[in-house]
Every structure is written in C-alpha cells, then in structure tokens.
Amino acid sequence: MTPPAxxxxxxRDFYARGWARGxxxxxxxxxxxxxxxxxxxxxxxxxxxxxxxxxxxxxxxAEIVQGFGRPSDETLMHLSIxxxxxxxxxxxxxxxxxxxxxxxxHYVDGSISMQGYEAVKGLSGVASHEHIExxxxxxxxxxxxxxxxxxxxxxxxxxxxxxxxxxxxxxYTWGETVAETRRxxxxxxxxxxxxxxxxxxx
Amino acid sequence: MTPPAxxxxxxRDFYARGWARGxxxxxxxxxxxxxxxxxxxxxxxxxxxxxxxxxxxxxxxAEIVQGFGRPSDETLMHLSIxxxxxxxxxxxxxxxxxxxxxxxxHYVDGSISMQGYEAVKGLSGVASHEHIExxxxxxxxxxxxxxxxxxxxxxxxxxxxxxxxxxxxxxYTWGETVAETRRxxxxxxxxxxxxxxxxxxx
Amino acid sequence: MTPPAxxxxxxRDFYARGWARGxxxxxxxxxxxxxxxxxxxxxxxxxxxxxxxxxxxxxxxAEIVQGFGRPSDETLMHLSIxxxxxxxxxxxxxxxxxxxxxxxxHYVDGSISMQGYEAVKGLSGVASHEHIExxxxxxxxxxxxxxxxxxxxxxxxxxxxxxxxxxxxxxYTWGETVAETRRxxxxxxxxxxxxxxxxxxx
Amino acid sequence: MTPPAxxxxxxRDFYARGWARGxxxxxxxxxxxxxxxxxxxxxxxxxxxxxxxxxxxxxxxAEIVQGFGRPSDETLMHLSIxxxxxxxxxxxxxxxxxxxxxxxxHYVDGSISMQGYEAVKGLSGVASHEHIExxxxxxxxxxxxxxxxxxxxxxxxxxxxxxxxxxxxxxYTWGETVAETRRxxxxxxxxxxxxxxxxxxx
Numbered sequence: 001m002t003p004p005a006x007x008x009x010x011x012r013d014f015y016a017r018g019w020a021r022g023x024x025x026x027x028x029x030x031x032x033x034x035x036x037x038x039x040x041x042x043x044x045x046x047x048x049x050x051x052x053x054x055x056x057x058x059x060x061x062a063e064i065v066q067g068f069g070r071p072s073d074e075t076l077m078h079l080s081i082x083x084x085x086x087x088x089x090x091x092x093x094x095x096x097x098x099x100x101x102x103x104x105x106h107y108v109d110g111s112i113s114m115q116g117y118e119a120v121k122g123l124s125g126v127a128s129h130e131h132i133e134x135x136x137x138x139x140x141x142x143x144x145x146x147x148x149x150x151x152x153x154x155x156x157x158x159x160x161x162x163x164x165x166x167x168x169x170x171x172y173t174w175g176e177t178v179a180e181t182r183r184x185x186x187x188x189x190x191x192x193x194x195x196x197x198x199x200x201x202x
Numbered sequence: 203m204t205p206p207a208x209x210x211x212x213x214r215d216f217y218a219r220g221w222a223r224g225x226x227x228x229x230x231x232x233x234x235x236x237x238x239x240x241x242x243x244x245x246x247x248x249x250x251x252x253x254x255x256x257x258x259x260x261x262x263x264a265e266i267v268q269g270f271g272r273p274s275d276e277t278l279m280h281l282s283i284x285x286x287x288x289x290x291x292x293x294x295x296x297x298x299x300x301x302x303x304x305x306x307x308h309y310v311d312g313s314i315s316m317q318g319y320e321a322v323k324g325l326s327g328v329a330s331h332e333h334i335e336x337x338x339x340x341x342x343x344x345x346x347x348x349x350x351x352x353x354x355x356x357x358x359x360x361x362x363x364x365x366x367x368x369x370x371x372x373x374y375t376w377g378e379t380v381a382e383t384r385r386x387x388x389x390x391x392x393x394x395x396x397x398x399x400x401x402x403x404x
Numbered sequence: 405m406t407p408p409a410x411x412x413x414x415x416r417d418f419y420a421r422g423w424a425r426g427x428x429x430x431x432x433x434x435x436x437x438x439x440x441x442x443x444x445x446x447x448x449x450x451x452x453x454x455x456x457x458x459x460x461x462x463x464x465x466a467e468i469v470q471g472f473g474r475p476s477d478e479t480l481m482h483l484s485i486x487x488x489x490x491x492x493x494x495x496x497x498x499x500x501x502x503x504x505x506x507x508x509x510h511y512v513d514g515s516i517s518m519q520g521y522e523a524v525k526g527l528s529g530v531a532s533h534e535h536i537e538x539x540x541x542x543x544x545x546x547x548x549x550x551x552x553x554x555x556x557x558x559x560x561x562x563x564x565x566x567x568x569x570x571x572x573x574x575x576y577t578w579g580e581t582v583a584e585t586r587r588x589x590x591x592x593x594x595x596x597x598x599x600x601x602x603x604x605x606x
Numbered sequence: 607m608t609p610p611a612x613x614x615x616x617x618r619d620f621y622a623r624g625w626a627r628g629x630x631x632x633x634x635x636x637x638x639x640x641x642x643x644x645x646x647x648x649x650x651x652x653x654x655x656x657x658x659x660x661x662x663x664x665x666x667x668a669e670i671v672q673g674f675g676r677p678s679d680e681t682l683m684h685l686s687i688x689x690x691x692x693x694x695x696x697x698x699x700x701x702x703x704x705x706x707x708x709x710x711x712h713y714v715d716g717s718i719s720m721q722g723y724e725a726v727k728g729l730s731g732v733a734s735h736e737h738i739e740x741x742x743x744x745x746x747x748x749x750x751x752x753x754x755x756x757x758x759x760x761x762x763x764x765x766x767x768x769x770x771x772x773x774x775x776x777x778y779t780w781g782e783t784v785a786e787t788r789r790x791x792x793x794x795x796x797x798x799x800x801x802x803x804x805x806x807x808x
Contacts, residue, residue, distance in 0.1 A: 021392055022324045022385040095321065100396045118746055118775035119701065122628040128748050129774065140320055142330050168331065169320035179652075183628040190627055194706045196399065197802065223594055224526040224587040297523065302598045342522055344532050370533065371522035398601065425796055426728040426789040499725065504800045544724055546734050572735065573724035600803065 003029040003039045004052040006178045010092065011041070011050035019094040019189065020047040024170075026072035029178065030082055030089040036060035040078060042069030076148035081174055084155040088174035090181040095170035098192040103137050103167045105199065111136050112165060114191050122187040123162045124180055135188070136161060140169045163188060205231040205241045206254040208380045212294065213243070213252035215384075221296040221391065222249040226372075228274035231380065232284055232291045238262035242280060244271030278350035283376055286357040290376035292383040297372035300394040305339050305369045307401065313338050314367060316393050324389040325364045326382055337390070338363060342371045365390060407433040407443045408456040410582045414496065415445070415454035423498040423593065424451040428574075430476035433582065434486055434493045440464035444482060446473030480552035485578055488559040492578035494585040499574035502596040507541050507571045509603065515540050516569060518595050526591040527566045528584055539592070540565060544573045567592060609635040609645045610658040612784045616698065617647070617656035619788075625700040625795065626653040630776075632678035635784065636688055636695045642666035646684060648675030682754035687780055690761040694780035696787040701776035704798040709743050709773045711805065717742050718771060720797050728793040729768045730786055741794070742767060746775045769794060 001009070007027045014020040025047045028040035038058045045054040056067035062075045072078075078091050106112045111134040114120055118129045126133070136154045141147045147166070154164055162184050163173035171188060175181035203211070209229045216222040227249045230242035240260045247256040258269035264277045274280075280293050308314045313336040316322055320331045328335070338356045343349045349368070356366055364386050365375035373390060377383030405413070411431045418424040429451045432444035442462045449458040460471035466479045476482075482495050510516045515538040518524055522533045530537070540558045545551045551570070558568055566588050567577035575592060579585030607615070613633045620626040631653045634646035644664045651660040662673035668681045678684075684697050712718045717740040720726055724735045732739070742760045747753045753772070760770055768790050769779035777794060781787030 021321070021388045024321065024324055097392070097395045097399060100319070101399050104400055116746075116774050117706070118772070119627070119630065122630055129746055130748075140318075140331055142332075166320070168318050186627045190703070193703045197703060197707050198710055223523070223590045226523065226526055299594070299597045299601060302521070303601050306602055342520075342533055344534075368522070370520050425725070425792045428725065428728055501796070501799045501803060504723070505803050508804060544722075544735055546736075570724070572722050 002052065003031065003178075004055040007039065007041070007055060008050040008052050010178060010182060011047045014092075014094060015046075015048035015050075019096055019185070021095070022046065024095055026074045026078070026093050028078045028091045031057065033086075036079075036082065037065065038075075038078065038082070040075055041072050042067065043072050044070070073144055076144045077151050077172065080148045080152045081155065081172065084152060085174055087176055089176050090178045091172060091174045092178075092181045092185055093170050093172055094185050094189060096189055096192065098196040099165065099171050099189065100168060101196050102192050103165045103169075105196075107137050107139075107167055109137075112192070112195065114195070117191060117194065119187055119190055119194075123184055124175055133162065134158070135163055135165055135171075137165045137167050140166050204254065205233065205380075206257040209241065209243070209257060210252040210254050212380060212384060213249045216294075216296060217248075217250035217252075221298055221387070223297070224248065226297055228276045228280070228295050230280045230293045233259065235288075238281075238284065239267065240277075240280065240284070242277055243274050244269065245274050246272070275346055278346045279353050279374065282350045282354045283357065283374065286354060287376055289378055291378050292380045293374060293376045294380075294383045294387055295372050295374055296387050296391060298391055298394065300398040301367060301373050301391065302370060303398050304394050305367045305371075309339050309341075309369055311339075314394070314397065316397070319393060319396065321389055321392055321396075325386055326377055335364065336360070337365055337367055337373075339367045339369050342368050406456065407435065407582075408459040411443065411445070411459060412454040412456050414582060414586060415451045418496075418498060419450075419452035419454075423500055423589070425499070426450065428499055430478045430482070430497050432482045432495045435461065440483075440486065441469065442479075442482065442486070444479055445476050446471065447476050448474070477548055480548045481555050481576065484552045484556045485559065485576065488556060489578055491580055493580050494582045495576060495578045496582075496585045496589055497574050497576055498589050498593060500593055500596065502600040503569060503575050503593065504572060505600050506596050507569045507573075511541050511543075511571055513541075516596070516599065518599070521595060521598065523591055523594055523598075527588055528579055537566065538562070539567055539569055539575075541569045541571050544570050608658065609637065609784075610661040613645065613647070613661060614656040614658050616784060616788060617653045620698075620700060621652075621654035621656075625702055625791070627701070628652065630701055632680045632684070632699050634684045634697045637663065639692075642685075642688065643671065644681075644684065644688070646681055647678050648673065649678050650676070679750055682750045683757050683778065686754045686758045687761065687778065690758060691780055693782055695782050696784045697778060697780045698784075698787045698791055699776050699778055700791050700795060702795055702798065704802040705771060705777050705795065706774060707802050708798050709771045709775075711802075713743050713745075713773055715743075718798070718801065720801070723797060723800065725793055725796055725800075729790055730781055739768065740764070741769055741771055741777075743771045743773050746772050 023044050026041045031037035031039055039055050042054050042056050056071055057065040059065055081091050102112050114133040120126050120131050136158055138150055165171050173184045225246050228243045233239035233241055241257050244256050244258050258273055259267040261267055283293050304314050316335040322328050322333050338360055367373050375386045377386055427448050430445045435441040435443055443459050446458050446460050460475055461469040463469055485495050506516050518537040524530050524535050540562055569575050577588045579588055629650050632647045637643035637645055645661050648660050648662050662677055663671040665671055687697055708718050720739040726732050726737050742764055771777050779790045781790055
C-alpha cells in the first residue's frame, strides 16, 4: 500500500474504534529525511471516510509539495517529532475517553505512569513488564508554534518515551512503520482504560 | 441523497451506535423557510430499520402536507428551534446513557458545561478549546406545547448554544446541514462520556 | 418468518449485543392457548449460532409435541408467565452486566425502580415518563418448580410489571409479539445501564 | 477445521472482542498425549490477522516438530497445564481490562472468587449457581521456567479450577475442546466485568 492508502485505512479504523471523531485526528508518514518529505492528513476531512486524496506532501517548512488543501494544524508538532526522533517514520494521533480522563487526573503528576503490566511489552523495544513508561502530559494551546516548542523540550528531556499526551486533546505516538505505531497506540489505549478503571475514579 | 434518505441513514446509524432505541428518536430537515416546510420522522417507527417512507412533510402549523402517519410528538420543539435559529436546517435527537446521567447530575447547575477540551472545536464555529459550551438542561414534560415554550425561552436566553438537553429525555442539536449536525452530536456524546467518567460518579 | 426463525434471529442478535453468552438464554413464542402450545429453545445450544432446528414445540405439561432435544430448564417459568399473562405471546430472557449489578444492588429493595425517564414510554402501554416501573427481583434457585411458584406469586402481586429479574441470573420480559418484547428488553437494558452509572457504584 | 484453522479463527475473534491486542496472546491445542504433540501460536504474529501458518507443532521439550518461527514465550506454561490437567486438550489466553483490574484488586486475596451467579453454570461441569469458583492469581515474571513451576504448584493445590490469572498479564483457561474452552473464557470475562462494576471501584 502507498503511504496515503495505509494512513487512510488507519484513519477509518481509528474512527470505527472511537479513537477519532468528525474531522479531528492527524496522521503522517515520513517519505524522506534529506530533504525532509512528509505525507500528512489535509485539514478538515472526516476520518470515517478518509481516502488517499485527503493527504498532502510537505517539506520541512510545512510547505505543500504535492496535493490540494490545507495541512493539519498539528503539522508543526509532526515536524518536531520527526526532527527529534531520527528513527520515527510514522506519527499517529488518537483521542479517546480514557486518555482524556487520565490526562486530567494525572496532569499534576506531569505524566501517565505505566508499570507492571505485561501489555507494556507491546511497546517497541520493551522487554519486561517491569519497564516504566512515563507518558508526558503537555498543556494544550492554540498557538501551534509555542506548542511545538514545548513538545521539542519534552522530547529532549524524555529520550525513551513512546508518545506524548496533549492535555484534554489527545495522544501522539510514533514508530518505525505504520503497523508498529498502530501497535503502540493499541497498547496505550488499552492501558489507559485499565488505569482509568483501576483508580478511584472511572 | 434526498432529505428523507439522508435522515433515514442517520437514524439507522444512531440506532447502531446506541444513540436511539426502539421507536424513540426524531430527526428533521428544513425544506423551505417561506412558507416553512419541514421533513420530519413519522411517529412509532423503529429507528434501526428507518427508511424514506417513514417521514412526513409538514407546514409551520405542523399540518401534514405530504406522507402518511402521525408526526413525531416532538414536532413542536423542532418548529421552535427552526423559528429561533434562522441558520438551522437540520435537527437531530440522541438519547444515550452518559447524556442521561449528566442531565441528572448537572440539573441543579442548569447546564452541562464543557471547556478546555480540544474536541469542542468540532462544534460549528468554535475556534479554541477555551470556548465554554454551556448546554442548557430543561425539565421534561408530556405537554409538548408547554415544553416547546420553555424551549423557546431557553433558545432566546442562550443565543450561542449548539444544543439543548431535555432532562432524562435526550439531546437536541442543530446545524446548517445533516453532516454538520451529526458532527455536533458526535462531539457532544463524546464529551458527555468524558465528563461522566471524570466526575466522581461514572 | 416462522416463530422458530424469528426467535433464532433474536437469539443471534442478543448474543451479538452481549445480552446472551455461550448456551445460556431461553426464548419462546406461544403458538396456541387452548390447548396450550409453546415454541421454546432446546437446552444447550450456542445462542450465537441459533437456528430454527434448535427449538421444540411443547404442551402445557412441558411435554415435547415436536422437535428433538431437551427443553430449556426454564420452561416451567415460561409456562407460569403465559398462564398469568393472558396477553403475552412471547417471552425473552436477557443476561447483562448492568442487570446483574442492579439485581444485587437493589435486592434489598425487592425491585429495580425506574421513573422519570422518557425511555420508559418505550415499554408497552406506558404513556408518560412519570410512570413508575418497579421490576421485581426474585432470588435464584436450581429448583425450577419452586422458582416457578415464586414467579407466579410475584406475577399475581404485580399485575402491571413488564418483566421480572431473577437475582444474579437474568431478566424475563414478555409482550404480545416478538418485536414488542424485544423493544421492552431494549428499554430495560438501556435503563439498567443508566441507573447503574447514576448510582454511586458503576 | 484443522486445529491451526480453529485456533486462528479463535485468535481473530478474540482480537475483535478486545480480548487480545497486537501480537499478544497464545493459544494451543493438544494433538497427542504420548508422545506429547502440541499445536501452538508462533511468537510475534498479529492476533487480528492470525492464520493457519502462524502455528507450530512442538514436542514436550518445546522443540519444533513442524512449522517455522519461534514458539510463544508462554509455551512452558501450556506444557505445565497439559501435564497437570489430563483432560485438557485446548488452552486459551485472554487479556482484558476487567480481568486486569480484578487481578490487581484481588491479588491480596490470592484469587478472584465467583459465586451466586447463574452464569457460572456455563463453566465445564458446574451444575449450580452456588458453585464457588476461586480463580487463583499468580504474580507475573519474565522467567518462564520459574513462572511455569509456580503455575504447576497452583494447579496441584487447586484441582478444580477452570483457569489461572497471571497478575496484570492475562487469563489462562482450558477445556476438552476449543469450543468448550471458548465458552469458559466467555463466562470468566463476563463475570470479571460484573464483579468489577459491582465492587466499589469500577
């Protein structure tokens, strides 16, 4: 499958799972590093009916190289992640009830902490349930430039994390392939629900 | 698609999502403003198997212009909304567990308040997660005339709201198209579950 | 559709909704009153793959008139309901998480009480959300004769109820047709979840 | 169906139900007792797209007799179960939110206790809702040899249990056929959710 086809299928699947709704959600694949070329969702398309034409090819200034439409508002965040995660070749966004609840509940802690679950071994490169995954929580902002700078600092300070949660917004996860990234999302969303129902608030 | 076909498809989708059950639920599209012509669900049809023949064309006295059957009991509320929301061309009703729970929990507050969630940007015309959406909660009544008068006052007092919740009944949402209205419902129902699970009662 | 075909379709649908699991669940249709003839599920069949051959025709002594297999253990309860509810022509059983939880939580009250919800109007013959539906809760027993006698007393003492809950077992609902009975189940199961999530325990 | 085909179908179904995610999950069928021959999932395959080629035939030293790939890490546990449960011919693993929550909540009790639910009769050989099923909870470990020894002791000490829960890992269930084992899983997972929502934490 072409990157747009693979991301379109991913978007429709996320919609069906309740991980995206309406036109929200943004997904990308890195086409090349030098010069940087990005395939990313165009803004405003229904995720439930996403198709190959709903994607744009951008350069590292977020300028459109190919395709029609406006890039996702979150493009700058995608660029920041690709710059600071040299192995990442795919970035997916998911927005779910339990992630939202935990991003509030654990905002004061600065992160959603996962340890002791066999399922964490599903995250890329994790070998034991004793691995501690501390998913950073970042405050949301409509200023995409400011938000992407905050994101960059968090990525630098947390070299090992598999994702970042924008408070009351959603989860950004990355991986070396679309399939690996989807597995990471699947693990995070599962553990969000487990943590959510385990705490004294569900 | 014709308005009846589009609303029938919407009804079947709402049923499949658990947003409608049995014969409950009422959906309409505004066909014309002067003279006012309305396409609305006939009463008593299963929403899971709704088809184009389950709709009536009415005038602004709720008199049947075309089609067979009895108009939805809630027709007067639809008329009130179209009268007081000049841009509305579609009204949808949804009845869900979390909406029901919140309409009870927040009845004393007079509204279900949503702020700080990126998802509110999915509501028509909302540009920031800092937007405050205060969804009014109205007490239910079997007297449709009285209920529609209450509804009219609430619509006048709350010019910016995207919907109204009839306590322990369901949500009324409107928009300029069926698609836009469905997006609004999708956002509200998502945030209802988030708020429901965030509070100290789920 | 023939009664067995209609009940088989209902069983598969209940399984798909999580209202039945494995071989549990028993469904019947009254074929005739004098002499009484019953079409009921044979014991031990998977509800997810139920077909027309998984039903038996019985008389009012629960003797097999037609078909192969053993009648559902709950046959005596079906006979009791048909005897004491002259208008009932269908009985359905559903077993769900929320019904189970409420049958425990409200066992001390003797019933699960539903009032104030517009959805109660979905129950046969209910005209207002102010209607009070008090669903009796009966303690479970492996002695089907004893259990059916208890059921009969409850049916006599509660002439207006639309169903009975066997504690930690499941819900029995009836109606004049399979479709009407399914609507009643749909309403009860929806309200069970609403009540479950509204209380201080979910 | 061949054992690999039946297990592949089971894996895809478990994935669709949310009982398995990503590449997690391990399923086996006993092909022969003397000499012992096992058909078990190869490691690292997506459960949502499992097919007949994703299985290996092993002997009682976990040596590959047929097929390509690496046996599931949990192979030793499967061997332990088959050795100590002479009637078992199938072992299934499921990993769900509610099981995870209960394995934490009841870890101090040493087991998840189920009694009084009609649904327990769905477990192989259980005749009454008064049956007490005490599902042992075992601490997780990455040392599969140590873990399988612990499992063996638990199996010896609890001759009547239908499954074992590895804390924060998942449920192991067995039966005489794949169908019977799936029914057992279905009952356990249903009761996990009931217990989870009944307690003061959901």
